[in-house]
Amino acid sequence: MNIEELASRLLNQDKRALARAISLIEDGGVEARALMKRIYPNTGRAAVVGVTGAPGVGKSTLVDGLTAYYRQQGLRVGVLAVDPTSPFTGGAILGDRIRMQERGTDPDVFIRSLASRGQVGGLSRATGDSIRAMDAFGKDIILVETVGAGQGEVEVMRYAHTTLVVLMPGGGDEIQAIKAGILEIGDILVVNKADMEGADRLVRDLEMMLDLGPESPWRPPVMKTVASRGAGVAALAEKIEEHRQYLISSGGLDRKKLDQVSSQVEEIVASSLLAEVMSRARAAGTWQEVVDRLSEGTLDPYTAAEEVLSRHGLLSEEG
Amino acid sequence: MERTIRVLVGKPGLDGHDRGAKVVARAYRDAGMEVIYTGLHQTPEQIVQAAVQEDVDVVALSILSGAHNTLVPKVIEGLKREGLDDVLVLVGGIIPEEDVEFLKKAGVAGVFGPGTPTSEIIEFTRENVKRK
Amino acid sequence: MDRDEKRERREVFMTVSGAPIKRKYGPEDVADLDYQRDLGDPGCYPYTRGIHETMYRGRVWTMRQFAGFGTAEQSNERYKYLLEQGQTGLSVAFDMPTIMGYDSDHPRADGEVGKLGVAVDSLADMEILFDGIPLDKVTTSMTINAPAAILLAMYIAVAEKQGVSPRDIGGTIQNDILKEYIAQKSYIFPPRPSLRLITDIFAYCAEHVPRWNTISISGYHIREAGSTAVQELAFTLANGMAYVQAGIDAGLDVDSFAPRLSFFFNAHNDLFEEVAKFRAARRIWARVMRERFGAQNPRSWLLRFHTQTAGCSLTAQQPEVNIIRTTIQALAGVLGGTQSLHTNSMDEAWALPSADAVRIALRTQQVLAEESGVANTIDPLGGSYFVEALTDRMEREAQEYFDRIERLGGVVAAIEAGFQQREIADAAYRYQKRVESGEYTVVGVNKYLIEEELKIPLLRIDPDVQARQIERTRRVRRERDEVEVRRCLRDLEEGARGDANLMPLILAAVKAYATLGEIVDVFRTVFGEYRERAIF
Ligand SMILES: Nc1nc2c(ncn2[C@@H]2O[C@H](COP(=O)(O)OP(=O)(O)OP(=O)(O)O)[C@@H](O)[C@H]2O)c(=O)[nH]1
Ligand SMILES: [Mg+2]
Numbered sequence: 001m002n003i004e005e006l007a008s009r010l011l012n013q014d015k016r017a018l019a020r021a022i023s024l025i026e027d028g029g030v031e032a033r034a035l036m037k038r039i040y041p042n043t044g045r046a047a048v049v050g051v052t053g054a055p056g057v058g059k060s061t062l063v064d065g066l067t068a069y070y071r072q073q074g075l076r077v078g079v080l081a082v083d084p085t086s087p088f089t090g091g092a093i094l095g096d097r098i099r100m101q102e103r104g105t106d107p108d109v110f111i112r113s114l115a116s117r118g119q120v121g122g123l124s125r126a127t128g129d130s131i132r133a134m135d136a137f138g139k140d141i142i143l144v145e146t147v148g149a150g151q152g153e154v155e156v157m158r159y160a161h162t163t164l165v166v167l168m169p170g171g172g173d174e175i176q177a178i179k180a181g182i183l184e185i186g187d188i189l190v191v192n193k194a195d196m197e198g199a200d201r202l203v204r205d206l207e208m209m210l211d212l213g214p215e216s217p218w219r220p221p222v223m224k225t226v227a228s229r230g231a232g233v234a235a236l237a238e239k240i241e242e243h244r245q246y247l248i249s250s251g252g253l254d255r256k257k258l259d260q261v262s263s264q265v266e267e268i269v270a271s272s273l274l275a276e277v278m279s280r281a282r283a284a285g286t287w288q289e290v291v292d293r294l295s296e297g298t299l300d301p302y303t304a305a306e307e308v309l310s311r312h313g314l315l316s317e318e319g
Numbered sequence: 320m321e322r323t324i325r326v327l328v329g330k331p332g333l334d335g336h337d338r339g340a341k342v343v344a345r346a347y348r349d350a351g352m353e354v355i356y357t358g359l360h361q362t363p364e365q366i367v368q369a370a371v372q373e374d375v376d377v378v379a380l381s382i383l384s385g386a387h388n389t390l391v392p393k394v395i396e397g398l399k400r401e402g403l404d405d406v407l408v409l410v411g412g413i414i415p416e417e418d419v420e421f422l423k424k425a426g427v428a429g430v431f432g433p434g435t436p437t438s439e440i441i442e443f444t445r446e447n448v449k450r451k
Numbered sequence: 452m453d454r455d456e457k458r459e460r461r462e463v464f465m466t467v468s469g470a471p472i473k474r475k476y477g478p479e480d481v482a483d484l485d486y487q488r489d490l491g492d493p494g495c496y497p498y499t500r501g502i503h504e505t506m507y508r509g510r511v512w513t514m515r516q517f518a519g520f521g522t523a524e525q526s527n528e529r530y531k532y533l534l535e536q537g538q539t540g541l542s543v544a545f546d547m548p549t550i551m552g553y554d555s556d557h558p559r560a561d562g563e564v565g566k567l568g569v570a571v572d573s574l575a576d577m578e579i580l581f582d583g584i585p586l587d588k589v590t591t592s593m594t595i596n597a598p599a600a601i602l603l604a605m606y607i608a609v610a611e612k613q614g615v616s617p618r619d620i621g622g623t624i625q626n627d628i629l630k631e632y633i634a635q636k637s638y639i640f641p642p643r644p645s646l647r648l649i650t651d652i653f654a655y656c657a658e659h660v661p662r663w664n665t666i667s668i669s670g671y672h673i674r675e676a677g678s679t680a681v682q683e684l685a686f687t688l689a690n691g692m693a694y695v696q697a698g699i700d701a702g703l704d705v706d707s708f709a710p711r712l713s714f715f716f717n718a719h720n721d722l723f724e725e726v727a728k729f730r731a732a733r734r735i736w737a738r739v740m741r742e743r744f745g746a747q748n749p750r751s752w753l754l755r756f757h758t759q760t761a762g763c764s765l766t767a768q769q770p771e772v773n774i775i776r777t778t779i780q781a782l783a784g785v786l787g788g789t790q791s792l793h794t795n796s797m798d799e800a801w802a803l804p805s806a807d808a809v810r811i812a813l814r815t816q817q818v819l820a821e822e823s824g825v826a827n828t829i830d831p832l833g834g835s836y837f838v839e840a841l842t843d844r845m846e847r848e849a850q851e852y853f854d855r856i857e858r859l860g861g862v863v864a865a866i867e868a869g870f871q872q873r874e875i876a877d878a879a880y881r882y883q884k885r886v887e888s889g890e891y892t893v894v895g896v897n898k899y900l901i902e903e904e905l906k907i908p909l910l911r912i913d914p915d916v917q918a919r920q921i922e923r924t925r926r927v928r929r930e931r932d933e934v935e936v937r938r939c940l941r942d943l944e945e946g947a948r949g950d951a952n953l954m955p956l957i958l959a960a961v962k963a964y965a966t967l968g969e970i971v972d973v974f975r976t977v978f979g980e981y982r983e984r985a986i987f
Contacts, residue, residue, distance in 0.1 A: 016402055019374035027322060056868050056984060090323070091348035095985020097369060098358035104368045111372055115353045117323070170860055196864075228641060229979050333547035333563055335636025338677045338763075341876050342883050345987060356985050359636050360551070362559065384547050389562025413801040415907045432905060433767045433801060434896050436887045 003031055007038040010137055015110060018137045022112055025129045036129055039136040044257070046078070046135040049240055050160025051145045052185075057168045058192040060099035061227035063143045067103050068230070069237045070141050077103075078134035078142040079111040082127060082156060090117070096145060110134065124155040128264060131159050157185050158263075161256060162243045164236075166190045167206075169198035183209075186220050187243050190236060194224040218246055273313075280312040324448055326377040329357035329366050331394065334384035339411055343379060346437035347444075363390055367397030370406060376448045379440075382412040388421060395426045405449045409440070466721040467891065468679035469881060470844075476836035484839055489734070493829040497737040499730050499842065500830035501788040502753045507826035512784075513791035514816045515757065516809065517542045517594070522916055523579040526569050530584055542592040543580070544568030545602075552598050552639045552971030555920040564917035568594075572924040573966045577605040578612070586610040591622035597639040599626040600648050601970050604958045607660065623664035623713070626652060629690040629862060630669050632983070633871045634676035639971060642863045644978035648953060649694065650701040653708040655954035665708065666694060667715045667757070673871075674717035675763045677879020680728045683717060684845060685852035686871050688735055692853075693862040695744055705744050709751035718780040718787075719761040725780070726832055727841035729787025732756070735846055758784035759793040765800040767905050769895035773797035778815050785819055786832055792816055802908050869986035876986060924966060931964040939963045940973055947977040 006024075009017035021039075024032045049066070051059050060081065067077045081096035094113035103109045112134075114126060127144065134142050146156050157163045165186030183189070189210075191202050206222045221239055225232035247253035281287040286308060293299035328344045330337060337359060344354045355373045357366060370378050378398070382390060391410060398406055410422055411431040419430045429443050464472045484490070491497055494504030503509060530541050545568040548560035554572045555564045564570050571577055581591075586609065595602050603624050610620045628645040631638040638645070649666065656663045670687035678686070691712065698708050714732070718725050736754035740746045760780035765773045774797050781794045794812040796804035804812075820826050832838040859865040866872070885891040892898045939960040946956045960970055 015371055016374075019372055023322075023325075023374045060984075061982075085353075086348060089349050090351040091353060093344050093348050093354045093356050093985065093987045095356040095358065095987070097355065097373075098985050099982055101358070101361070101365055101982070104372070105362075105364050111369075113355055113373060115323075170864075333551045333553075333559065333637075334567075335631075335638075336676075337636060338675070338879050341987070342677075342880055345876075345880050346883075348987070356987070358983065358985060360559075384563055385566045386547075386562035413907060432907065434893075436897075437883060438887060 003034045003038065007035055010039060010133065011042055013138055018110060018133060019112070021133045022114075022130045025133060026114065026117070026126050028126065032129065036132065039133065042136040043132045044135065046131075046139050047141045047244055048131055048135075048159060048161045049141065049143050050157040050163040051143060051166060052147070052157060052163065053166030053190075053192075054168075055147055057166045058225075058227045059145050059147075059166050060096045062164075062166060062190065062192060062225060062233070062236075063096075063145050064100045064103060065225075065227050065230050065233040066143060066237060066240075067100065067109060069233050071103075071106060071108065075140040076108045076138060077110075078131075078137070078139035079103075079109070080114055080127060080130055080134070080142065080144045081111065082114045082116060082144065082146040084147065085115045085117045092116075110137070110139065124158065125264075125267065127156050128159045128260070159260060161247060161253060162187045162240050164188050164190050164240075166192050167202060168193040169196050169202045187218065188236070188239055189220050189222045190225055191222060192225045192227050194232065195226045195229075199224060217250065218243065277308065277313045281308050284312065286311055324352040324377065324444070325355065325373060325375040326352050326379055326444070327355045327357060327366065327370050327373060327375045328379045328381070329361050329369070330359050330381050331361045331363055331366055331390040332382055332384045332386045333360060334382070335359050336383045337381070339383075340381040343381070343411065343437060343440060346441060347379075350441045350445075352444075363393035363397055366394050367401060367403075370398060370403060371401050375406065377407045377409065377444055379409040379411065379444075382410065382414075385413075387412065387414055388418055391422055391427060392425045399426075407444065407448050409444070411435070411440070465891075466680070466724040467719055467882075468681065468721065468724060469878070469885070470679070470681070470724065476840050478836065480836050480840035481843075484843070489843075490833060490839075496741070496749070496752065497734045498753060499734040500833050502733065502755060502790075506788060506829040507785075507820070508829070511820045511826055512789055512816075513540075514813060514820075515540060515542070515592075515791045516793055516813060517544065517592075517759075522565055522920070523569050523571070523576050527580055527582055527584070530581075534584065534589065539588070540590050540592065541584075542594070544594050546570045547637075549602075549967060550595065550597070550637050552968060552975075554966050554968030555917065555924055557968060561917075564920050565913075570916075570920045571602065571605070571967060572920070573927045573964050574605050574608055574961050575923065575927045575964065576920075577602075577609050581606075581609050585615070586613055587615045587619040593622065593624050596625050596628050596631050596635075596637055597645065598967060598971055599624045600652055600954060600957055601961065601967050603652065603660075603663070604954065604961045607958060608962050617660045619662070620660065621662040621664075623667055624652075625669060625715075626666040627669045627690065627715075629693060629866070630672055630687070632866045632981070633673055633686055633690075634678070634875065635672040636983070638981045640974055640978040641981045642866060644947075644974070645981075646693075646697045646863070647701075647950075648974075650697050650703070651952045651954050653698050653711075654701065654703055655952055656711070657703070657707045663711070664713055665711050667713050668694065669715040671715050671717045671759055673875065674719060674761065676875050677763070677882060678875045679878045680719065680721070680724050681845060681848045682852070682871075682874055682878060684728050684732055684735075685849035686875075687714065687716070688732065688739070688849065689853055689856050689862050691736065692739060692743075695740070699744065705740075705746045706748040706751050709740060709744075709746055710748060710753075713790075714754055714756035716756050716758050716784075716789075717761050718758050718784040718789075720764055720776060720779060722779055722783050722786075723832075723838055723841055725783035726787045727838055727845050729756070729758075729784070729789065730830075730833075730838070730842045731845035731849065733788070734842070735849060755790050757791045757793070758787070758789040760784070760795045762795055762800045765795060765797070766893060766896050767801060767907065768903065769901065770797045772895050774811060774815070777812065778819075781815055781819055782823075782825065785825055786830075788830065798908075867984075869984050872983070872986040927964055928966070935963045936960070936965045936969075939965055940969060943970065944973045944977060947974060 006017055010021050051063055053059050070077050083094045085092040092115035100111050104111055131142050163185050189206055191199055203222050223236050290304045326347050328340055330340050344356050347354045357369050408427050409429045410427050414430050428447055431440055490499045493501035493506055546565050547563045549571050553560045555570050593602055607617050652665050656665050668691045670683040673686050674683040733754045737752040740752045760777045764776050777794050784792050794815045796808035796812045798804055798808050856865045859868055859870055886893055886897055889897055943956045943960055946953055
């Protein structure tokens, strides 16, 4: 299938085209870029909600509940579930769909699992473009689930307009969350498994922490849910909408979107430049030469980089 | 770079014996593939829709309830209906001789019985997966 | 030369579970052992050596071979035949739709009706199943978990129709939902409401059906899912403790229900490891029941168990070899002091066992009981340095698991976190790799292969079974008093939302011919459905 055909089928809401498009995006070649150019004009409509938190807090169950809620409102929903790839084998097991089984056969729900595939920055690029592909396809709302374990996931949440940080009572994961810098990215804090002991205490602790935090026009609300029974999901969805209205009225939404695209441009420039410079340096033998001198110990890495750049990069005449 | 092979591992039907499915899922992962694990108690339609959305190269089904002759053809029909004729369909479980023939005619590429080493399943998958 | 003599065949010697075993065991390994405290005579606390004073010298174990396929009519005929032959214990295996709470006409039941057992949709099916069988004269074991309360209610209803008081019926329901989440995965509702159904059964039976064994706490399926021996032991006993705690939390006196608890274990290949497992199980349970739960009645301290040889150890390759595996496993069960035993037929793991295979399986038990001499004395391995050290180690390692589960917030929280599932999946994968690398030998599979054709015979269930069953259930729905059914289901829903004991409400519903699927649907609405997390 050529790119033009793929794009037009995607824009015509062909699910298989969307699925294939996301695979192309994951592989990250020139074709993906061509596709993205073609569908970009059709993006920008969807609301993007990020859901993050420690393993097992109930993110997928919550995403499932929110999906059911939005479907009742007649909205078309896309779900991206991002899981880490094994750094050793390059393989991954993606299991978030398990919780969304019932929704998977609804023609207006599209669920896709993404593996991080271990590349730095690669995950966030693939996620960002996959969101766009779903947006162009015509999804009204896109839910993105990631395990809130580290910087990579925080990066992913850049693409969300509203980020939910999910916690559960017991297990002291609020402390983990603070340490990992995850709490700060939350526009809404969700205490899930509110049917378990200690939920109210966790809510109080979080409120207290927010009280101590800096003054801000949007104070993240703390919401209680029992995702496994769907309790509190409607109220949560209302808060998400409230946050969206706040973003729109404060101009924050446009600012976020602009931030995203401009930093994406930066990323594309950086990665293209890197690829270009490196391929020239390799072709000309400069790379091998530099590596040899590094191994002899006759060169330091700083000078080495400068030499590569001055011969093949921006500082060179041929560039 | 080689495209990463994506495999759906699922258990259609009502039996819950997932030891084999989980071992195979891990073996695929350790062989560098991406496994979409759809879990237990799946209807054929759920498996088909997952295969579409996840754009998988392989659908590997584990069935121990004896209902394979009902469930597998439904999955294959669904895949065809959705235009996924190039997906490799594998079945693992306790499948009697006569039924192996039936399943292969229905479009199953490989049937793996009890005691099959995972290395054999992986090799078969690598050799038979159709590149997109 | 000298060095060669000391060299061993391998670097480490391991059990089938992967536990390392030393070259020899001696007095130093049992230095802390105190006979009275840690072993005790047979029939004495802590029952390490056995729960009876006479054990098999009094009566050998019960040879209980489970079987059950086909329709209610076929099973009924089979039961009558077995009763004529002098058997008094019946067992019922249900088909997957029944186990999962679907009526035979539910789309999800398609292709599975009557396949692995009988389909029971309504009281009408149960009436056929036990037609002409006096329920006060037999005991019936039903392998059923998530919908156990409903099938027990149907059984009670059949008894009442025969004019038999529930006080006079006896039998067992498996009713062990926790191991379903952990291993066999035939769950329907989330853990907490499921536990409530179980304690409702405890309470109801203590009062109305006193001879009923209300639960069979099962390690068998945990082991089949690929666990180690220690995991089987630890997770099963932890589940047992969770049930006892749930009963106590529901306001029951521990001695009112604990004597009716029984266990069900697997017997795998590694003889000594298995024997140690059974011995450790008795000791741990006795101590926990007396010390932690304060049970006063010595019957509450006894761990009674049924054993089945390991289905997962059977191979489709050179199937006759399975007879030998089963023999060793059965021996482990006997040396471990089991109360009853099922020996697998050599083709049981993948086929409806042939009559010859079933006979040999039974003969295996008879040889053990009557020819081998192993039943002549109690706990013949007691006092062996090796077996005592292994028993201790089992107990210690089980305790480590209890502690880890406790730290995770108890059995249910650990299940929800996927702890037990992950431990088992890890063990299963490790085992698979050991087999594939040849480190662990499976005769006929990775060593000593022969040219052979693997033939899995066809198990053809009459294709009309499903259609006929659906027709029967639809007829039941047409002919029953619909108003009464609706009323019962409404009462049931209200009861489920509150905290009434659900057994009487279920009983009323089944008597009105509400179907299993309809009753389960009420619970699905109120309790929700359980869905497991992907654990790898
Ligand atoms: N008691 C209780 N359990 C819940 C609730 N929500 C989810 N669970 C259970 O928590 C477990 C984990 O749920 P998931 O939705 O898979 O959690 P997750 O955060 O997506 O997990 P990962 O994707 O593995 O990080 C499951 O067993 C759910 O059934 C809740 O509100 N209360
Ligand atoms: Mg998840």
